[in-house]
Amino acid sequence: MAGNLKARSPGLERPDSIIRKTFNHMGKACEKKYYMHWVLWHWPEIVGDFIANNTSPQGIRKDTLYIYSDNSSLRNELQMMMPQIVQSVNNFAGQKMIEKVAFTKRWEKADSEGIDEIRLTPAEAEENLGRERCKMPLSPVEMQAAEVLGSEAEDEEIGRAVSNLYRKHLQLQKLKLAKSYKKCPQCGRLMAPEESLCDECRRSQRDKITAAVRQVLRDMPWARYPEVKKYVPECTTKMVNEQRSIMVQKLAADTDVNDKTSIKAKTLVMLYRCLPPEQLNEDNITRALYDLRFDMHRPKDYKAPKRYEVIKLGRR
Numbered sequence: 001m002a003g004n005l006k007a008r009s010p011g012l013e014r015p016d017s018i019i020r021k022t023f024n025h026m027g028k029a030c031e032k033k034y035y036m037h038w039v040l041w042h043w044p045e046i047v048g049d050f051i052a053n054n055t056s057p058q059g060i061r062k063d064t065l066y067i068y069s070d071n072s073s074l075r076n077e078l079q080m081m082m083p084q085i086v087q088s089v090n091n092f093a094g095q096k097m098i099e100k101v102a103f104t105k106r107w108e109k110a111d112s113e114g115i116d117e118i119r120l121t122p123a124e125a126e127e128n129l130g131r132e133r134c135k136m137p138l139s140p141v142e143m144q145a146a147e148v149l150g151s152e153a154e155d156e157e158i159g160r161a162v163s164n165l166y167r168k169h170l171q172l173q174k175l176k177l178a179k180s181y182k183k184c185p186q187c188g189r190l191m192a193p194e195e196s197l198c199d200e201c202r203r204s205q206r207d208k209i210t211a212a213v214r215q216v217l218r219d220m221p222w223a224r225y226p227e228v229k230k231y232v233p234e235c236t237t238k239m240v241n242e243q244r245s246i247m248v249q250k251l252a253a254d255t256d257v258n259d260k261t262s263i264k265a266k267t268l269v270m271l272y273r274c275l276p277p278e279q280l281n282e283d284n285i286t287r288a289l290y291d292l293r294f295d296m297h298r299p300k301d302y303k304a305p306k307r308y309e310v311i312k313l314g315r316r
């Protein structure tokens with residue numbers, strides 16, 4: 001069985017890559033909408049038919065999935081299962097999609113409207129995953145844990161649904177392990193064997209590195225990649241260039257277009273041209289700021305001067 005699972009293991013990451021690929025075509029604005037559609041599309045598979053029939057996802061705002069249910073005893077039961085549902089959604093997606101689930105009134109215009117446009121996404125990969133999950137055996141202890149969870153519900157049907165959801169969750173965890181998924185060394189979330197960190201941790205690590213890059217550029221605006229690398233060994237050329245250009249944009253927007261003498265204006269030139277302070281002179285300051293004139297803060301009546309009015313002919 002393990003061999004069989006391994007052979008099919010590329011199937012596991014498919015939902016994630018389908019989503020990514022779709023975003024590449026649709027752009028970032030569609031991302032949340034697509035997540036929503038995706039969750040709705042798979043809602044019965046994620047939570048089971050009973051829960052799916054008695055709830056309806058309304059939308060995703062920030063990191064929260066909002067669901068509506070008019071079944072109050074189910075609501076009570078699910079309230080306790082929220083972390084479970086979050087994990088089921090995220091596990092099913094193969095990536096962290098939501099952080100919380102909350103109940104809400106029925107939205108006048110749920111984000112799930114218009115789902116049919118997107119239903120064309122091939123569901124084959126997810127079906128494979130579902131089939132493999134079903135075959136994943138659970139230990140007596142795990143089965144009992146699921147029963148216990150379910151038995152706490154007052155309503156029998158709800159109890160069954162809750163046990164089911166929990167069993168599904170355990171199966172998916174095991175399935176990922178059986179596919180030689182390993183735990184992220186930082187947070188313990190399951191991740192593909194070829195990764196060294198999970199998506200979440202990788203993102204937060206990247207954020208730390210780029211923050212360190214910005215810090216170096218604040219201290220030494222003229223620093224180029226090799227210098228920055230001395231202080232932030234993990235950074236890449238691309239990161240340094242990106243952070244530099246973000247900082248140039250911000251600083252320019254905050255600097256008056258006629259200002260050529262303040263520390264801010266000079267810092268901007270150092271950052272933009274990678275010039276250390278001792279190499280600044282009137283000419284290179286004038287030229288650099290002329291280049292940046294449209295990114296800088298301009299007074300209302302500002303009229304951009306002609307190039308020859310600013311930069312003297314014959315000088316380079």
Ligand SMILES: [Zn+2]
Nearest residue numbers: 184187198201
């Ligand atoms: Zn992690």
